[in-house]
Amino acid sequence: MQLCLSSGWGGLEMYPSRIIPELARQGWQVYGLALSGSRVADSMRDAGITPLTVASKGRALLGVRRILAYLATHDIGVLHCHKSSDLRLGALLATLRPSLRLLFTDHMGVTRPKRDLYHRWAYGRVTRLLSISDATRARNLQAFPLPAERIRRLYLGIDPAPYAPRLDLKEREGLRRELGIPDGAIAIGMPGRLTHGKGQDTWLEALSGLQHARPGLAWHGVLIGGLAVSEGSDEAYVAELKALSETLGLADRVTFTGFRRDLPRLFEALDIVCVPSRNEAFGLTVIEVMAAAKAVIGADSGAIPELLDRETGRLADPGSPAAWTTAMAELADDHALRERLGNAARQRVLDEFSLAAHVGALIGEYQEGAGAS
Template sequence: MYPSRIMPELYRQGVTNHGVAIKGSRVATSMMEAGAQLFTVPSPTRAIYSLPRLLSYIDAHAIEILHCHKSSDLRVAFLLKLFRPGLKLFFTEHMGVTRSKKGLYHRFAYSQVTRVFSISQATYQRNLRALPLPSERIHCLGLGVDLGTYSAALISKAELGLPENRCLIALPGRITPGKGHEVWLDALAMLKQTTSWHALVIGGLNAAEGADELFVAEIKKKAAHLGLEDRVSFLGFRRDVPMLLQAMDIVCIPSRNEAFGLTVIESMAAGCAVVGANSGAIPELIDAERGRLADPLSVTEWVAAISELLNAPALRSKLGEQARQWVAENMTLDVHVSNLLREYRQD
């Protein structure tokens, strides 16, 4: 969903956006809502057969830059580049490559790429090792958030139907293995004798919303087994996450190997006290001045980190304000897009 997040800011900075997406997909819908002119294909496999139409579209609209975000999309993009050598081709590797891609096909495909973007230092190091490119063609370009979206508390605990005298602890993001829900629930179970909190799982509950449905069922069953039915609410997919975050007191991100941590900086932008995993890219975003870190495999560490913040509203406020200030200085969307445009314009 990255393209639709940055398209409004690209427009604001004078760039015309076009999108290529699967017809009827959420990506296509999000691009249209962001104001992009859209070229659709019926399926990923049939995208290759759309090459002549795509080339005509590129010529008709004088498109100069291609930017793709999945390795499967690179198959189409590098062919377009072959037929239109004047195009610049950029690829954001959002996860960080964990297996070597130095075979004949990958060497040829990546030879057409102008530059690969890594979204964190953690993924940058993986990409350096795995991709068939010299280091000067792999750059680190962190993500950004629109701070204005988090400028005011737009929803109260009462509006959420939750007790205002409870400390709200949230875990936002996709409900899939590796995101740390199991350890988080085990930690909450050890804190259930503390009556001053309520926990919220914010994220889609079915496949159409990006969730692993079998895993969702497991997590709900685990919460019930731990006696947390009345203490943990599953809110499902929400379009008002910025508003929700501003009503939270503590946000937990226990992902074991986060490639960047967009949810982390979104929570920081909302002024939340964040507890994040001390693995992956999250330690690049959080330090002791603006949050807390815990081992994603250690229930004991999560209990300690949450306990420290539960009954310390002044500390939560201090960490949240310092986190928001850091995001304002380092991770805003306008700065990210400005840096992206600078990369586009380089030779």
Template sequence: MTQHIMQICLSRGWGGLEMYPARIMPELQRQGAVNHALALSGSRVAESVRRAGADVFTVKSPLGALLAVRRLLAYIDSHAIEVLHCHKSSDLRIGALLAQLRPRLRLYFTEHMGVTRPKKGLYHRFAYAQVTRVFAISQATYRRNLKALPLPPERILCLGLGIDTAPFQAPPLTRSDLGLPPEGCLIALPGRLTPGKGHEVWLDALAQLAPQPSWHGVIIGGLKAEEGSDEAYVAQLHKRVAELGLEGRVSFTGFRSDLPQLLRALDIVCIPSRNEAFGLTVIEAMAAGAAVIGADSGAIPEVIHEDTGRLADPDSCAAWATALAALIEDAAERRRLGANARQWVEANLSLETHVAHLLDAYRLA
């Protein structure tokens, strides 16, 4: 039976959370669902879900969604929408209100960020009482959700993310395409340029590496606020690169829409973030066949194992320097880890499997 689903993401940011609805929509449609979205007008979320083929109901602000509740209900009724799926905790305001006014609706919430403090006050008890299931994206966040949310365990489901692995098999970009040195081991840190992602530890580790064998560092991520980054932090990183004498050894790529092909061109991908709720960038790099070093914290150890990558203390630049030096000097080990990682992601974290599990959960009464 066809399911009519509305993804709700009232955010003007641009990160993994905001990208998620558009990422899953083509596979939802392929598996028989009809896609709708509630998003902010002019946001990248609205643009991305339109490109993914969804009908989009837009509002100017989260408050505007509450003020438009009558029109929203009419849209939901006219399109026979059965499922609402929220992606920010603040989206639960409109999601819970819609579910209370239309009891036939099933309301779901993916807790993308990893809740860090209890949410058991009066408002949260009301909002979560309307939620059919909360999806935790890792075992690490599942354990936190059990403690923090006003829900019984049976209404919290661990549902890891998945990716479409096909784009990560495309031919890699060339170094000349990227304006990078023709020789040497390429070591990258992809992700939003915001505090907490571990850029400082990573740069300090690079500064400890011997210049030979040759290597080059690459920071991948938007440099502007509208691309999800903290512009003041970006300026700090440029300053730190200069202070460490790494200006000729570290490049900033800016935002890249061709990330799969870019990841395919890299030798080592580093994810030193201290508290990843899942580690989507980790599995993207693994799918691309890169040798990955991840922080030994948060959810990253759930996806990096001894035969698929390396782990390092996110607070120790010495540990990162040691791990990097070992892989820089051993190209055969890099290839082995990358091949194993690609196979593991294809077997365990495909988008097709993720969406099938998601649709099964949507059918729960």
């Protein structure tokens, strides 16, 4: 059972619906537990299952007998939590149903110690804590009251097929015009939620630096991400970014796309993609860009250096717009380099970061010490 009692919508909340079809393909019967009316519940339905739903986290705790009966009826032996606040319910269920294997994936990257009495009880019921990168595991080892052997690194994965190029030349040129990219310009994109810490301000300042350092270079910026709270963004920060764009003289050279569902196709319209997030626990966007065979510049912080090296992309200090300007200029000047890096990046995703491989390893964690379900 995938447990995610969140009313939000981000990578953490999307994860269960991403793995459910692959778990089913690999022979597992999957169940879900989510909040009534949440996007998580809707996404689970879209992924092919009908989740058990509760009105709130409090109602879930009060209705624990109902959930226990559901677990027993469906002979569910594994409970996989994705949000730390859900561990209260997960640990209670594991206490009342001792045969239940409780797993928790730390999608966010813990930032403070969790070793008080409550956390020792809750994490004490966790069979396996899964860290999504080596950087995250290092923090987990420091923060959680668990022995090292119960904290394992399991990289995330994606289905690379949707990111393979599909547009013909005419379609690609049409999409570029739609995005405001002038003919012959180098398109420099940045995808992601428009929130503090993702680095859009650094990216804009780097583009301003590129404008001054290379006045003869034809380029256009494409900022991809929702502009409203309902789309996962910080509206006050969006306003700051638009004001910064005006102040830097970039209003005519940067397109704010708003929320888009066709991200793999947008990548096809771009030449360079930047991910300057300051402290990614993994960097899912990075491997999506890599799967699209695009030249990517990532932040030299968090887990991103585990994904990129000099053969597959470039790294830059997320606190230094000048470093990003330099990296952008290098890639803008060399079409062959962009092609070589992009092709090598896609191959690495195929070799190391596929969803099938991720789920296969996850199933291994589900099964260890217990029978298959």
